[in-house]
Amino acid sequence: MKLYEELADWWPLVSPPSDYAEEAAEYIRLLRSAASGPLQEVLELGSGGGNNASHLKREFSLTLVDPSERMLEVSRALNPECVHVPGDMRTVRLGRVFDAVFVHDAIDYMTTEADLRAALETVATHLRPGGVALIAPDATRETFEPGTTLEGGDEPAGADGRSRSLRYMEWTLPVEPGATIGDVHYGMLLRERDGRVRSVHDMHQFGLFPRAIWLRLFDEVGFDAHVEPRTIEGEEYDTFVAVRRQ
Template structure:
């Protein structure tokens, strides 16, 4: 996935932090509505460039975990007051618990049921009894729609001043019948400071699981989850909010 390594320097043009303020506010509302006990510390798994964290850090002491060093670099610059650690959400073990655990769209890269189960077990292991988790995949089987899912990118505020700019298109392909994965194709045009433009084609593989599978895997991880349906920019999203029962051990 070139977007998160070879092309990581372009990330702020792909996904500006300001675009996440409304979304982060909704996540905060859901967490507060479900929580029992204090909500002071949060672990974010698959934190990427730190865009959600740039808003959530006003309300939490954040520990951010991501496997891509290029993305952690951006997040450290954007969120210097947060703790940053390298790790895979399927296997990382920090040896401590948090009031909340948050996983945004990086969970979509769990392409097998075993991957997803492992990620949810990581959530449970790091959640204190009575703590709350929020997991926000881009799609479930029921909410998925193939096609062009978004177009975007950033251009310089003052054209011709030597700033880089980027435009992109995301195209989600239908999964194979009975399959649990689908491809997302990124077509990107990158304009360098010297005015030259090049194109990049990047392919991502996403997991696709039913709501029932998600809820079953939460239960198997020792978490009591419910489905929260929301609309963002006119598109329906399924979000899962889960509690770790008080007195439980994971």
């Protein structure tokens, strides 16, 4: 996907870290409400450019895992105090356990039930007994809505007064009844520091599963899980809070 590879250094304009303060506070609340025992060492799978981590690191010691080395470079610049490890959430094994594991919307890229189960097995493998998993997809089947958003940002101007800017449209298409895979298209306009503007189209696929499948898979890999609502900018999302069985 172009957004996470050739366009990775544009990520702070696509999704500024400052935009994540409210939701990071919500994740901290949910983790603390479910935790028993210590809550210090936290693993984030699919950490991307490190935007959530830039807020979570004030509360926890973070290890960040992402499959894109380009995105890890962005995160290292933002979060130099965090441990960064390349890896796929379906297969990575770090050989240690944590007090909590957090997965944000990168879980949406699990487009089959087998992929989703593999990711949840990875979460379970890296949690101490009694540890907390917090999984925050963009949508479940019950909450999904297609739609279009327009966003973007501007870099601070350099010494020469020039900066880069980006504007994009995110178009999430309707999903057929019963389908577990959907498409989202990004149309991006990128203005370079010299004033040149170019356009990029990028298409991503996401998985979409009902709550019942999520909860069954959590149970199969050793969790007691439930759904908690999280509210971000006035909108409510499903969040899965799960405790690793003893």
